[in-house]
Amino acid sequence: MGARGELPPWVDVALIPALNLVLALLATSVVFLFIGENPLSALGIMLDGALGSPRGMSFMFYYATNFIFTGLCVAVAFHAGLFNIGGEGQAYFAGLGAAMVGLGLDFLPWPLLIPLSILAAALFGAAWGFVPGYLQAKRGSHIVITTIMFNFIATSLMAYLINYWFRPVGKMAVESRAIGSFDLANGDLTGAYIPSFFEIFLGAFGIRISSSPLNLTVLLAFAAAWAIWYFLWRTKIGYEIRATGLNADAAVYAGIKPDRIIMIAMAVSGGLAGLVAVNEILGTQHRLLLEYVQGAGFVGIAVALMGRNHPAGIVLAALLFGLLYQGGTSLSLAKSHINRDMVVVIQGLIILFMGALEQAFRPWLAAYFFKAEE
Amino acid sequence: MQTPPAIELIGIDKRFGAVHANKDVNLSVAQGSIHGIIGENGAGKSTLMSILFGFYAADKGEIRVKGEPVRIKSSTDAIGLGIGMVHQHFMLVEPFTVLENVILGAEGSAMIGPALSKARSELTRLAHDYELDVDPDAVVGELPVGLQQRVEILKALFKGADILILDEPTGVLTPDEADHLFRILGQLRDEGKTVILITHKLREIMAITDRVTVMRRGEVVANYETKKTSVEELAEAMVGRRVLLRVDKGPSRPGEMVLDVRDVSWRDRKGVLRVDSVSLQVRKGEIVGIAGVSGNGQSELLDLIAGITTPSAGEIVFENSVYGPDCTPRVLRGEGLAHVPEDRQHRGLITAFDASESAILGWHWSEALGESFHLDREKVINRCKEEMEEFDVRPPDPLLKSAKFSGGNQQKLIIAREIKSNPDLLIVGQPTRGVDIGAIEFIHRRIIALRDAGKAILLVSVELDEIRSLSDRIIVMFAGKVMGERPGDADERDIGLLMAGVTKEAA
Known part of the structure; x- marks a missing residue:
């Protein structure tokens, strides 16, 4: 006797995401037709832009790096039964930690400074997640509301700090001075500078590969995905997080303190979002600047939903969204009447179908499968 | 000509998956009477009333209201037929005033002004006729529970109910409030209204109903005219006599004290006293059973002993150390307490x-x-x-x-x-609820084996048979209090009465 509403695993993990993707592409096609564009050729341009060249693929992985972090961020909170939509703010605030350590301790040698800066980014992100977690656990303030508010606070606070603290005197651009440097001629690294693969190959080996912002942080992303899997499924705290998220009453019976779990889960969640700052500030921009998260925190929600809150699924979903981002950029370059805004519309549609309407097919499929069973 | 019954249920059958909640239930409620439906939790009373009120559809069977066959698909249909329901958990909008709550669902038009003034005059009349005084402008959330319940009754009457269903109405009331409620119900009956009272409290049935229907395991097992029955007879019908699964069990050899509960009380968040000065001891090598109808504080007592909640008063001693503020379930497990x-x-x-x-x-x-x-x-x-x-x-x-x-x-x-x-102490709640016969025997044998290994066991069950076949001592709880203690082989009827809150002296 199967429990009601329980679908075979392959339907849940593969068929539903695939159906949603098809539906999203159909809706996108309608938009393309509306603006007088052939959907198939547009799709072809997108795929070719992301997968057709090493450069496209490395951009895809660069975007995916952020999405893996934010997807994991949403998933960890979700396993504790929390909806953290503050990944955006947590990732943004984490830049403060990365820049403070990267700039303030720049007398340290890079083998010491880079891990410290990464740690600072994670800790600042964790702090920005922990506070809403604390407010939820101890004061009953709803996590969705507080994390949204914390996104706004982060935006304003960071703008203020970058403008009044980090901006060098006399400089027009609202950004900090450069964090570390990398000499392409001889491969010399100073400061909290995480080099891109392009820089490493050229500087250290004298090999010129196609240039992209893809940097060593992508390895950190894959390591984080594995670590979160281990944390959730192979540690006692992870067990407690999942138990609390699935059934808080049973967790209390088992002697688990939901308050504590909520705070831990939100701190870990925020810390993961904070690693976006590693990719962006330490690995790509090499300075602290405004609005560098660019919606990655929100994309993480769709990534986590599509990846079924499992790290392996999240890595795959993050790559898909990386593809969409890179493909969308190619499309806006190839077609003059498809501008950046249209690409955002397309991405939004895909997030809508993969994320918000993720369960839309479920009742229909369930009805089909149960009829087949009888 | 004889008046047709207010409500007639014929062959009502309802399943939830594997649970057969109502089995071919027949029920007839005369107009202008108070009809009690009594049975233990899970006997199917609430399901039956939910079917009558349109929350669930019956799988089979027919409903007749005043002799007319009807189909009740929603609560709107039920209200249209003059059926009103007062739920165990009130369905009130707490920040609204009494008046606003009363017109809820009967606003009449886009503007609520006319409905409000109509309700105000109607409330005055109802207050006069039935002792149902409530300040129409009071905010419902600020009223005591007894008055909130009155608002529920007013709501039903305002919508024209002449058949009123009350689901466990006295569960949240003080004895005084309950008495007042019964007076109101009596007046409603005298005015020709029909009242269906769902309860598991025998004394309420005896005090106020005209007829009583006993349900057990989804079936109607007896119908009585209240005047011609007795608390004993009802208790027997309610608890049921079935073949005892007697377990082979030697005499107990109680050793040193493992658990000592001293005058423990606990109030829930609404301030209702759920556990009232309970004291009990459990020794090594004995099974102490707590008998009682579900909802009389046993569950709360288990949570207190398990360290999930903290007593409002009194103390619990486990293995010679008093529970402190840091006595969590995890700490207690470490010290040898297991909890089913x-x-x-x-x-x-x-x-x-x-x-x-x-x-x-x-x-x-x-x-x-x-x-x-x-x-x-x-x-x-x-x-x-x-x-x-x-x-x-x-x-x-x-x-x-x-x-x-x-x-x-x-x-x-x-x-x-x-x-x-x-464990040194095992506390077990409802070990065999919803468990098939084979597994029941197995579980019982394991519990007794644990006792024979010299461990202390505290057992809570609503199945009196289970309590009697396993326990060496039986403690009966009612309304959060310990009503008395009996030996393991005590008379079933005697315990049944204690479970119903009737002590020898009062009966």
Whole structure:
């Protein structure tokens, strides 16, 4: 006797995401037709832009790096039964930690400074997640509301700090001075500078590969995905997080303190979002600047939903969204009447179908499968 | 010509999955009478009334209202037929005033002004006719529960109900408030209204009803005219006599004291006293059973002893140390307390976890499952395999989702987990609720084996047979209090009366 509403695993993990993707592409096609564009050729341009060249693929992985972090961020909170939509703010605030350590301790040698800066980014992100977690656990303030508010606070606070603290005197651009440097001629690294693969190959080996912002942080992303899997499924705290998220009453019976779990889960969640700052500030921009998260925190929600809150699924979903981002950029370059805004519309549609309407097919499929069973 | 019954239910049948909630129920309620429906929790009373009020559709059967066959698909249909319901948990909008609550669902038009003024005059009339005084402008959330209930009754009457269903109406009331409610109900009857009173309290039935229907396990087992029956007869019908699953059990050899509960009280968040100065002791090598109709403080007492909640007053001593503020379930487990919770589906295991994960719930910090923070998957699975073998859990698959096991096998999994921890004290709530006969015997034998190994056991069950066949001493709880203590072989009727809150002196 199967429990009601329980679908075979392959339907849940593969068929539903695939159906949603098809539906999203159909809706996108309608938009393309509306603006007088052939959907198939547009799709072809997108795929070719992301997968057709090493450069496209490395951009895809660069975007995916952020999405893996934010997807994991949403998933960890979700396993504790929390909806953290503050990944955006947590990732943004984490830049403060990365820049403070990267700039303030720049007398340290890079083998010491880079891990410290990464740690600072994670800790600042964790702090920005922990506070809403604390407010939820101890004061009953709803996590969705507080994390949204914390996104706004982060935006304003960071703008203020970058403008009044980090901006060098006399400089027009609202950004900090450069964090570390990398000499392409001889491969010399100073400061909290995480080099891109392009820089490493050229500087250290004298090999010129196609240039992209893809940097060593992508390895950190894959390591984080594995670590979160281990944390959730192979540690006692992870067990407690999942138990609390699935059934808080049973967790209390088992002697688990939901308050504590909520705070831990939100701190870990925020810390993961904070690693976006590693990719962006330490690995790509090499300075602290405004609005560098660019919606990655929100994309993480769709990534986590599509990846079924499992790290392996999240890595795959993050790559898909990386593809969409890179493909969308190619499309806006190839077609003059498809501008950046249209690409955002397309991405939004895909997030809508993969994320918000993720369960839309479920009742229909369930009805089909149960009829087949009888 | 004889007036047709207000309500007639003919052959009502309802299943929820494997649970047969109502089995071919026939019920006839005369107009202008107060009709009691009595039975233990889970006997099917509430399901039956929900069918009558349109919350559920019956699988089979016919409903007649005043002789006319009707189809009730929603509560709107029921209200249209003049049926009103006062739920156990009130359906009121707390920040609204009494007046606003009363017109809820009967606003009449886009502007609520006319409805409000109509309701105001109607409330004055009802207050006059039935002693139903409530300030129409009071905010409902600020009223005491007794008055909130009155608002519920007013709501139903305002919508023209002449058949009123009350579901466990006195559960939240003080004795005084309950008396007032009964006076109101009496007046409603005298005005020709029909009242259906659902309860598990025998005394209320005796005090106010004209007729009474007894339900057990989804069936109507008896119908009485209240005047011609007795508390004893009702108790017997309600508790039921079925073949005793007598377990072979030698005499107990109680040793030193393990658990000492001293004058413990507990209030819920609304301030209602749920556990009232309870004292009891459990010694090594004995099974102490707590009998009582569900909802009389047993569950709350178990939570207090398990360290899930903290007493409002009194103290609990386990193995010579008093529970302190840091006495969490985890600490207590470390000291040798095991707990089989009453609600297996919601607490005992996590249905979305696989069996091996559910089988370590509460004991997951054990070093045997992995050093410090690490949880060794292989060890978890092996432990589960061993327990499944020893306790005959079927299918013996540690990777199967907990939800996919039958109730009996889920329960065996939980019992295995708790007993295998080798506790000094085992507290067990409803060990065999919803469990098939074979598993019941098995579970009973394991509990007795644990006793014979010199462990202390505190058992809570609403099944009197179970209490009597397992316990060495029986403590009866009613309304949060200990009503009395009896030996394990005490007379069933005697305990039944205590369970109904009737002491020898009062009866």
